[in-house]
Amino acid sequence: MEPVKVAAVQAAPVLLDRDATVSKVVALAEKAAADGARLVAFPEAFVPGYPDWVWRTRPWDAHAAALYARLLDQAVVAGSPATDALAEAARRLGIWLSAGVSERDEDGSTLYNSLLHFAPDGTLAARHRKLMPTGGERLVWGMGDGSTLDVIDTGFGRLGGLICWENYMPLARAALYARGIDIYLAPTWDNSDVWVPTLRHIGKEGRTYVVGVTSCLRATDLPADLPGRDDLYGGGEDWLSRGNTAIIGPDGAVLAGPLTGEEGILYAEIDAAAARASRQQFDPAGHYSRSDVLHLSVNATPRRAVSFSHPADAGQPGPFPPGPAAPAAG
């Protein structure tokens, strides 16, 4: 397992424009890959942008509905041209590309706050859906289930992550430590002073690299036709998010950042073997876990509201309307 360079991209999305934001992701990934990065990480809900309005609208007013309709229309579906473009960029550049998206099922109208991981082989290799949207976010995002609380082996370390305030859920962190995480992504919108100490705590607690990556957004980045723009934002040009991107080592040291008040890409060299070696002192899911005293149970079963069953010999349901009945045997 060789040390590699990783990149954390702090950028503004083209808010509520999925295809333009995907293009921006690809362009920034090209730059990071040209600088030698093998993993390039983007912020929470970056495609098509974090729905900041959930903190400004009243829950059921007219703007909220119109804004949700726009977000739903511009959301990302796994296996669609948007994810194909990201997967192809990962393949062409030979990188792991991880990006936060507002995601929905192909036939669904509920959005999820998801983190997608694209592999250098050109596949969408893993997905995590945020378990618990925070506060106003619950107006636009549903809750992920335990089936996506996992890591994926990149060849240079096990990669996974938690989104925004999931990182304040100690049991969710414990689950990722038990998966053996080495490269822990923490995409967020959180701009507070406490965020970077949180990342540092996770680095030292998990003996893992932590890539904290935050969107930055100015009021001038808001589309002119954003429903309720003047009511909600008053025409100002202030930062809605100044960004807070930082990369942390497995001893809690700040390797890069924090970057605030500008777009940019942070880089750091990471060595998963060194992170693992440091667990000689502290392994939260191993010798330091006292699993005979403290034990966590995770329900990792995919949650489905409805299960459709078919007779074993019928396979998939037939076409509708059904064709003429086969003549009876005999």
Next chain:
Amino acid sequence: MGTLRVAAVQASYVLMDREATIGRVAELTAAAAREGARLVVFPEVFVPGTPLWIDTQPVWDGDEDWFALLAASAVVLGDPACARLASIAAAHQVWLLVGVDERERHGGTPARVPPSSKPAGTARRTAPARRTAPRR
């Protein structure tokens, strides 16, 4: 098993005043019992009332003081408010179902509950709606 006369009470509460609202429960239960009801049902989170403010402003726009009031006014199973509800049921020999904001004795998260007069019958809503229903 025979028939049973039931009562559905549509009434206003005294918002965020648990004791006054339980007083309303006592009056209305007595009235229903006089009419022969053996089962008396009150609305969702009747004690101490619906947190109406949640739809009037952006989420988390400085409503910690309201939340603190709600948590302080919530009902805890086995507390004097709960005992008072049980005594109302006993006094009138009715089954009493009242929606309350309930919390654990040492907890800070209220849940919506329709407890019966017997705490063993408590059932929590498993998923609160995204805020309350719109009024249109």
